[in-house]
Amino acid sequence: MQTLRLGWTLAERDLRTRYAHSVLGSLWSLAQPLAMATALFFVGKAWNRTISADLWLLGWVVWNVFSSSAFAGALSLAHNRELVTKTAIPAFSYPLSKAIVAAVDGAVGLVLWGIFVVATGVPLQAITELAVGALFAFAASLAGGLGLGALLALPAARVRDVAVALPFLAQLGLLLSPLLLGASTSFSKHLPWIPGWGPVQAVLTQSVGSDSGYLWAAAVLLLATGYGVLTRWGKNAADWV
Amino acid sequence: MKPFIHFDQLTKKFGAHTALDRLSGRWEAGSSVGIVGANGAGKSTFLRLLSGISAPTSGTIKSSGRLASLLEVGTGFHPELTGRENIFLYGQILGLRRAEIRAQLDAIADFSGVSSQLDLPLKHFSSGQKIRLGFSVAAQLRSDIILLDEVLGVGDAAFQQQSFERMQSLLSEEGRMAVVVSHHLGTIRRMCTQALWLEAGRDRLSGPVADVLEAYKNAYAAPKETETLPANPWVASVRWANSLVAGQPARLEVELNNNSPLQRPNLRLTLFNQHGEFLAPLSPVTSGLESILWPKRARIVLEFDRLPLMRGTYHLGLRLTENDLELAHLPVALPFAVEEGLYFPKGDTFAPRLNGLWLDPRWTVAESNPA
Numbered sequence: 001m002q003t004l005r006l007g008w009t010l011a012e013r014d015l016r017t018r019y020a021h022s023v024l025g026s027l028w029s030l031a032q033p034l035a036m037a038t039a040l041f042f043v044g045k046a047w048n049r050t051i052s053a054d055l056w057l058l059g060w061v062v063w064n065v066f067s068s069s070a071f072a073g074a075l076s077l078a079h080n081r082e083l084v085t086k087t088a089i090p091a092f093s094y095p096l097s098k099a100i101v102a103a104v105d106g107a108v109g110l111v112l113w114g115i116f117v118v119a120t121g122v123p124l125q126a127i128t129e130l131a132v133g134a135l136f137a138f139a140a141s142l143a144g145g146l147g148l149g150a151l152l153a154l155p156a157a158r159v160r161d162v163a164v165a166l167p168f169l170a171q172l173g174l175l176l177s178p179l180l181l182g183a184s185t186s187f188s189k190h191l192p193w194i195p196g197w198g199p200v201q202a203v204l205t206q207s208v209g210s211d212s213g214y215l216w217a218a219a220v221l222l223l224a225t226g227y228g229v230l231t232r233w234g235k236n237a238a239d240w241v
Numbered sequence: 242m243k244p245f246i247h248f249d250q251l252t253k254k255f256g257a258h259t260a261l262d263r264l265s266g267r268w269e270a271g272s273s274v275g276i277v278g279a280n281g282a283g284k285s286t287f288l289r290l291l292s293g294i295s296a297p298t299s300g301t302i303k304s305s306g307r308l309a310s311l312l313e314v315g316t317g318f319h320p321e322l323t324g325r326e327n328i329f330l331y332g333q334i335l336g337l338r339r340a341e342i343r344a345q346l347d348a349i350a351d352f353s354g355v356s357s358q359l360d361l362p363l364k365h366f367s368s369g370q371k372i373r374l375g376f377s378v379a380a381q382l383r384s385d386i387i388l389l390d391e392v393l394g395v396g397d398a399a400f401q402q403q404s405f406e407r408m409q410s411l412l413s414e415e416g417r418m419a420v421v422v423s424h425h426l427g428t429i430r431r432m433c434t435q436a437l438w439l440e441a442g443r444d445r446l447s448g449p450v451a452d453v454l455e456a457y458k459n460a461y462a463a464p465k466e467t468e469t470l471p472a473n474p475w476v477a478s479v480r481w482a483n484s485l486v487a488g489q490p491a492r493l494e495v496e497l498n499n500n501s502p503l504q505r506p507n508l509r510l511t512l513f514n515q516h517g518e519f520l521a522p523l524s525p526v527t528s529g530l531e532s533i534l535w536p537k538r539a540r541i542v543l544e545f546d547r548l549p550l551m552r553g554t555y556h557l558g559l560r561l562t563e564n565d566l567e568l569a570h571l572p573v574a575l576p577f578a579v580e581e582g583l584y585f586p587k588g589d590t591f592a593p594r595l596n597g598l599w600l601d602p603r604w605t606v607a608e609s610n611p612a
Contacts, residue, residue, distance in 0.1 A: 002336075005333070005338075006333065006334070009330060009333040009334065012330075013317075013319055013322070013330055016321075016322060016326065017319055017321045017322060020321040021321075082316055082317065083316060083317050083334070084294075085289075085294065086294070086312045086313045086316040087294065087310070087312075087316055087317065087334055087335075088292050088293045088294050088310055088336075089334065235293070235294070235295055235296035236295075236296060238289065238294045238295040239255065239295055
């Protein structure tokens with residue numbers, strides 16, 4: 001409970017201060033997914049006309065939830081040196097705070113996606129199916145991203161190479177996500193959340209089929225492992241950062 | 242169950258370096274423990290282990306009761322958040338709940354003395370105001386065990402006294418205990434009932450505070466006459482030119498390493514007694530010697546016709562500035578001892594056990610006018 005409370009406190013600090021001194025302020029949380037969705041829409045249109053704009057947007061939102069919670073979470077101990085070395089905040093609270101921020105951003109993206117599909121005249125039944133899938137994908141991405149972030153947080157605090165490589169890997173993952181999308185969707189044409197996991201889901205789908213149970217299993221396993229690692233060895237972070 | 246801390250064979254290593262070496266002990270509620278020792282003795286590492294911030298390499302720690310640690314005032318403060326937002330943020334980081342902070346908000350604001358600025362971003366606060374705000378939040382902690390690392394010496398003298406009284410008041414409540422790390426022996430003496438002296442990570446001595454501090458003082462604070470402690474590129478030496486006897490002439494020489502002249506310089510010396518308590522400031526500018534320029538490799542000499550210090554041990558702090566910019570700050574620039582002597586030609590009627598200042602005001606006695 002204390003872990004969750006402090007995770008929320010740190011997330012609140014990040015959210016309150018993120019757009020300080022910017023002219024657009026919190027409008028940036030809308031502008032970013034809009035701009036990225038537009039870019040991905042045109043790229044996707046040129047490369048694979050079978051993918052619709054709403055799927056691109058949804059895919060980007062869900063991928064962003066995963067990548068933000070994973071990579072910002074992985075760097076969360078290294079970037080909070082002062083707190084890690086001077087306070088007794090449980091180590092898991094740090095990646096958790098990043099996952100909460102990613103969830104808030106993702107929620108904004110989902111709302112935008114909802115407005116977009118309604119405005120473009122997608123049938124209500126299709127919207128409902130997509131929304132249910134999207135929410136599952138959102139939750140799995142968040143859980144998996146948080147788990148991966150927690151798992152990588154100590155190595156990133158200990159070995160700076162990991163911290164340096166992570167932002168690059170996040171960018172690479174975003175590129176691979178749409179590239180592998182075509183291959184992964186060959187098994188099923190109604191998996192809107194596939195881009196959310198990008199390469200991970202693509203590999204899973206290719207190797208074990210499109211059953212989302214494997215995705216959930218992977219997410220839960222990552223979360224449990226990440227939580228366990230930080231609970232067991234998290235106090236070492238104060239010596240490493 | 243009454244709060245306690247029990248540690249057994251506690252060891253902390255950083256690579257080949259052993260920061261703490263097999264410490265064992267048990268402290269119960271109602272006792273406050275002061276940790277003393279030289280820099281690098283392992284005091285802060287020990288406190289971090291007790292706080293649960295860091296894990297021991299081997300050994301165990303057991304404690305019962307709500308534990309709060311305050312290793313630095315204002316950790317986690319964000320300059321873009323307002324004073325009010327930072328109160329909530331910092332309070333939660335320290336382990337307070339939002340409702341507790343909300344209930345104490347007025348008290349925190351009053352104690353800090355910055356209530357009129359609470360809705361301004363913290364970046365507009367002075368560093369002193371930030372420290373006051375941070376300590377005011379921490380002062381609301383209602384923990385059974387409080388761990389403090391050099392945080393009672395923050396702020397100006399008035400605020401230090403206010404903070405100290407607040408902590409004493411908290412600790413006077415039944416069932417509380419504190420572990421206090423400080424170089425300020427006066428704080429340890431006034432606040433603690435027991436003390437632990439750490440030396441190179443080992444338990445050199447533990448027991449009643451008076452015994453431990455006396456032994457520590459004799460071993461470490463015992464000064465060497467005319468000892469020089471240059472620890473800064475600007476200060477070549479600080480030394481007494483003669484042995485020091487109360488009431489006798491004394492001459493202090495400070496030699497600087499400045500390779501070019503100093504503009505609008507000032508040297509501020511601060512005199513502390515054996516407990517690290519402030520006694521008096523000394524400065525050529527305050528004494529009327531305001532200089533526009535000091536030469537290269539300046540030598541500043543301070544002379545007393547009659548040294549106004551009682552027998553005992555003292556130390557001088559030193560701060561050198563040029564155009565109000567700090568060039569050097571040595572909190573302990575020169576420890577020294579003063580031998581017993583006659584400050585007043587006819588002797589005095591005191592036999593002081595504590596060291597202090599002799600004052601020689603002009604006295605008059607006359608019949609008061611009837612009302």
